[in-house]
Amino acid sequence: xxxxxVTTEQLTKFYGGxxxxxxxxLEVAPGEVFGFIGPNGAGKTTTIRLLLDFVRPTRGRAWILxxxxxxxxxxxxxxxxxxxxxxxxDPRMTGRQLLTRFTRLREMDNLGEAPVLxxxxxxxxxxxxxxxxxxxxxxxxxxxxxFHRPKLLVLDEPTTGLDPLxxxxxxxxxxxxxxxxxxxxxxxxxxxEVEKIxxxxxxxxxxxxxxxxxxxxxxxxxxRRVTLVFDQPVDxxxxxxxxxxxxxxxxxxxxxxxxxxxxxSVVKVAARYTLLDLKxxxxxxxxxxxxxxxxxxx
Amino acid sequence: xxAKERDRFHGRQLRALxxxxxxxxxxxxxxxxxxxxxxxxxxxxxxxxxxxxxxEYLEQAPESMRRLLGExxxxxxxxxxxxxxxxxxxxxxxxxxxxxxxGARTVAGRxxxxxxxxxxxxxxxxxxxxxxxxLAMAMTTAGVLGxxxxxxxxxxxxxxxxxxxxxxxxxxxxxxxxxxxxxxLALALSAVVRRSSLAIAIxxxxxxxxxxxxxxxxxSKTMEKVRxxxxxYHLGHPIGGDFPWTATLLMLxxxxxxxxAAGIAFERRDIYT
Numbered sequence: 001x002x003x004x005x006v007t008t009e010q011l012t013k014f015y016g017g018x019x020x021x022x023x024x025x026l027e028v029a030p031g032e033v034f035g036f037i038g039p040n041g042a043g044k045t046t047t048i049r050l051l052l053d054f055v056r057p058t059r060g061r062a063w064i065l066x067x068x069x070x071x072x073x074x075x076x077x078x079x080x081x082x083x084x085x086x087x088x089x090d091p092r093m094t095g096r097q098l099l100t101r102f103t104r105l106r107e108m109d110n111l112g113e114a115p116v117l118x119x120x121x122x123x124x125x126x127x128x129x130x131x132x133x134x135x136x137x138x139x140x141x142x143x144x145x146x147f148h149r150p151k152l153l154v155l156d157e158p159t160t161g162l163d164p165l166x167x168x169x170x171x172x173x174x175x176x177x178x179x180x181x182x183x184x185x186x187x188x189x190x191x192x193e194v195e196k197i198x199x200x201x202x203x204x205x206x207x208x209x210x211x212x213x214x215x216x217x218x219x220x221x222x223x224r225r226v227t228l229v230f231d232q233p234v235d236x237x238x239x240x241x242x243x244x245x246x247x248x249x250x251x252x253x254x255x256x257x258x259x260x261x262x263x264x265s266v267v268k269v270a271a272r273y274t275l276l277d278l279k280x281x282x283x284x285x286x287x288x289x290x291x292x293x294x295x296x297x298x
Numbered sequence: 299x300x301a302k303e304r305d306r307f308h309g310r311q312l313r314a315l316x317x318x319x320x321x322x323x324x325x326x327x328x329x330x331x332x333x334x335x336x337x338x339x340x341x342x343x344x345x346x347x348x349x350x351x352x353x354e355y356l357e358q359a360p361e362s363m364r365r366l367l368g369e370x371x372x373x374x375x376x377x378x379x380x381x382x383x384x385x386x387x388x389x390x391x392x393x394x395x396x397x398x399x400x401g402a403r404t405v406a407g408r409x410x411x412x413x414x415x416x417x418x419x420x421x422x423x424x425x426x427x428x429x430x431x432x433l434a435m436a437m438t439t440a441g442v443l444g445x446x447x448x449x450x451x452x453x454x455x456x457x458x459x460x461x462x463x464x465x466x467x468x469x470x471x472x473x474x475x476x477x478x479x480x481x482x483l484a485l486a487l488s489a490v491v492r493r494s495s496l497a498i499a500i501x502x503x504x505x506x507x508x509x510x511x512x513x514x515x516x517x518s519k520t521m522e523k524v525r526x527x528x529x530x531y532h533l534g535h536p537i538g539g540d541f542p543w544t545a546t547l548l549m550l551x552x553x554x555x556x557x558x559a560a561g562i563a564f565e566r567r568d569i570y571t
Binding site: 049052054055056073074075077078080081082084085086087088089090101102104105106107141144145 | 311315317318415416423567569571
């Protein structure tokens, strides 16, 4: 039987009376890219910190690659590459100096993948950290998580502060890691990023895992918001009759609605009038949460 | 076999961490060593003129003032002159401040700087961090005292003062365990209270209180009764050849207790960013 990369069993953390994460049962398979998404304070970072044994659970247990996160934490961390959501680097130290320190702690003979990653992410390892931009410091953080080719990558908001080109390079690197059989556990606010890379997604809200879906399923559940601007006020009734349309509102020359299906039927109805502008937006993460709750209550 | 490999791993880890801690602290070592060493030079250089002035002053000074300035019976020797302020007040009060800051930065300071996660995501047991920081603290303090000794004694032949190098070394060495007590107290507090400001403030207040007790006990009968509470009192007069062996051993024992407490507290608690 294949050993799961991450397993949690009733994993719970309370900070005083405030919940961090409650009764989390999760299993991430080896080679899977798993996205953990949710708003600020939902419990994503608490979960990651529990997995790394930075905080201790109020109850429940977790295993990384079959190792107990509390009792075998040192052995476990040999196999983990971690990027914290917030971190600081000694401004006088260069990336190379930092990585050299970490190679000694990991008993490595050289900088491993670091030079290749530095080229790929376009960052100079010989510049003191104090002279690097926030984005470049984030790249150093990513390199220190990846350079030793860990079996499990735990990344908290990995693309924060990165320009789109480097974001793409990071996602490519993670895909390659997956192709090599390594596992990625990432938390993110950026749904488009999660959609691009994750095989499966866990949605957490107020400490509870409210959904555990494949990315495909999540994508299907997304409803787009459509805004139509006409040259004069129009009757919203024909739009409300479109299959899959909801929350249809008319205000002045503008009609807004939410749509589950394709845009074709909306365009056909809109063509009866003089259309000045058409905007189709993907919902925010919060809107997806609302969709989940509506589905659950329905 | 597995246990042996584990022991070797711990040894290599500790050496790597210690090297990192020392690399982070060499600036403190040099700055404090130079600052205290220059002060030592100044005190030695001032001795010839100040000794005459002090002898004349003490002849006319009231008894309480003479007691405050120490046991200054007879001629003011270089040892007495150094002990009067530099060795009895300046060094044992100033140097623990550096060590307190080093101790407080180990755990709480690292968390406040958001530097703990990156370090501990490596396969580093938490107690290694406490042990390596303590060793680095002890070595840095010894280094500062060493530089102070070298610079202070370098002025002796230049000024033409009679001062035993061994006695000066003993006087400086007596301060080392005192510094470690305050440093490891700050370390233990930083592992418990999670705020470096508090981990600094509490030992500093204790240190100042001990200094006040020590100073007042020389002029007040009431304070004399409680002077045993001050570690400064227990330093004795090592420059006079009276090294405080018992106090040193007890202070080193206290250091071991505080480091163990710090290790246990840090091992059990959550790490925050």
